[in-house]
Amino acid sequence: MMRQYELVDRVRRYNPQTDEVLLNRAYVYAMKAHGAQVRASGDPFFSHPLEVAAILTEYRLDDATIVAAVLHDTIEDTDSTREEIDRIFGPEIGALVDGLTKLKRLDLVSKRAVQAENFRKLLLAIAADVRVLLVKLADRLHNMRTLHFMAIAKRARIAEETLDIYAPLAGRMGMQRLRDELEDLAFRHLMPEAYATIEARLDDIGRKNDLRIVAIEKELTEALTAAGIKAEVKGRQKQPYSVWRKMERKSISFEQLSDIFGFRIIVDSDEACYKAIGVIHMKWPTVPGRFKDYISTPKPNDYRSIHTTVVGPGRQRVELQVRTNAMHDIASNGIAAHVLYKEGRVRNNAVLTNESKAFQWLRRTIESLAEGSSPEEFLEHTKLELFLDQVFCFTPNGRLIALPKGATAIDFAYAVHTDVGNTAAGAKINGMPAPLLTELQNGDEVEIVCTEGQIPPSVWETLVLTGKARSAIRRATREAMRAQYAGLGRQIVTRAFERAGKPFAEDKIKIALSRFARSSVEDVLAAVGRGEMFSGDVLKAVYPDIADDRKAVSQRPRNEGGWFKMRTNLHVVFRVPGASDEADMKLMPIQGLQPDLPVVFAPNGGAVPGDRIVGILTPGESLTIYPIQSADLTAFDDQAGRWLDARWDIEEGSRSNFPATLLITAINEPGTLGAIATVIGENGSNIANVVINAPSPDFRTLLVNVEVSDLKHLSTIISQLRARPVVSKVERVNG
Structure with a gap:
């Protein structure tokens, strides 16, 4: 285990002005707090935060980050509190340690929800101070280095979480060196056989190609030197996980990989990068489509380099990366490179925010x-x-x-x-x-x-891929639904006030908001529209002395209040007009079909003249007609042979009626059903069936089966229904 003076020496090497008293105080505090706790390896638990701090000294981080690393498990795993950390070490370090502490006593139903909520807390803490991320990644790296001491089942979970979250997060932050090690360790535990096989193949290829790698390094160095470019050329071999991922992504074998080895060329300036690329491309032919300039167009994680692939010695493909020392530092250490000490001072998080x-x-x-x-x-x-x-x-x-x-x-x-x-x-x-x-x-x-x-x-x-788009779409949809419910609620409450002989005023509802446990009038109206709140309760809250004799639906006699329930059937196969009582299908003159083919309309909505229609053939039985917009057609997506184009061939002046289904949302008051039936009757249509549902005492939903002559007839009925004050919404149901 690292000694107290060893930790101080590590920090002093890059920061001579380090606060040794602060580091010593943190060391002693954490050692006492963790006491006799041990890790799965049998080592003292205190050895873990010390190793995390040691990893962070490699990135030359400031005193506060090193101290936070030493203390990062104290609040979570000991009796220490945030208040105590703030008092002894200051609020800056307290905030860092708190950001690294998992939430306790989470009232969530699943382990996945607990993991997700802890991850949300971590990222929100990172957004406030990026140093939280650096400590967390170092913490995860040391845990992965010692993962072999854990139970097998736990190893798999932690390794999978590392590949799912922490390695990609390190990559997005540009910390490629740390990402490579996390992926390598996780791959080793998740797929040990695949790891061992690929590692053995890479070792074998490495031994066989040692001389070739040296030769290419020498040839590149000489060519660049001859052009007056000072450069460091170094060959490198892909990591096992990188090889496996490429094989999986492209579905190729190990033998088909052409870029096991790559070469990195480090030069002094941006200009030298482009000059070096010119020399290389003049010496060896390029592979089309393999040139990428991340210097003029850096990646979002600040990565800058030029990538190219050439056909080198022995007709072998050779991957090349050309960059400066500063670019190489960012490529290896990513966001951590932005908080390096320069002239003994660390740049603060505000500067980091602007630069990274x-x-x-x-x-x-x-x-x-x-x-x-x-x-x-x-x-x-x-x-x-x-x-x-x-x-x-x-x-x-x-x-x-x-x-x-x-x-x-x-x-x-x-x-x-x-x-x-x-x-x-x-x-x-x-x-x-x-x-x-x-x-x-x-x-x-x-x-x-x-x-x-x-x-x-x-x-x-x-359909979208980015989380930002998904969240924004969900938020906009939610707000639109809320506005729709609020509109229905406004209608319901307004009419409730009118029935009571009281004027509707938002100001009066606003005064009574505390009684509704809602933050705005819009929230109250939306709650009424969703059926979560009864309009009578709103009336009573605004006018406490008013008498409201309306009862909840469950307490009302069946046909009281102007509503009644008709004999209903949700799933009706409508007879073709003109069919006898015994028949449920009839020959219909649909152009292009054989004249003796039985034709039926699809259930759940059917079609009316004017709809674009298709037929689904059931060989030897019948042809079922669907409107093209019917959701039921998805069941036949993989049965193209059953689809037939069809169009209406209705004689002019025909009085045939066709079934259609409407979903109506209406305010619950005496006469509502009558108003709806009147509109349908005045337009020469007949109601074949009604299903009434009561999601709230304030409104009803009605599934109404009507008979219409064509699409224009149906559209007229819908538009007139929508114009009725008691009707909030009308939609046609098409399966």
């Missing part, structure tokens, strides 16, 4: 995901953000937008701004009109066409 694109990305991601998502959704969306490779696109004014590979123009719109996404109506990609669902490619210039007052369709949530 990686941290800006993380903070924006957390802010967009944290609003209104459940813990599980937050975790899933964060994984999506971490995992996917990226494409780089541009706005018309040249702003760079980095998106996950496979992202669409909708993702792009939300990446520009939430309001742009919510009002997106179309897109132009490279100057040409394109659907919003078009998958974007590297270098695309994307212009979003917006329409004011538009609400994003809820189905977009299942």
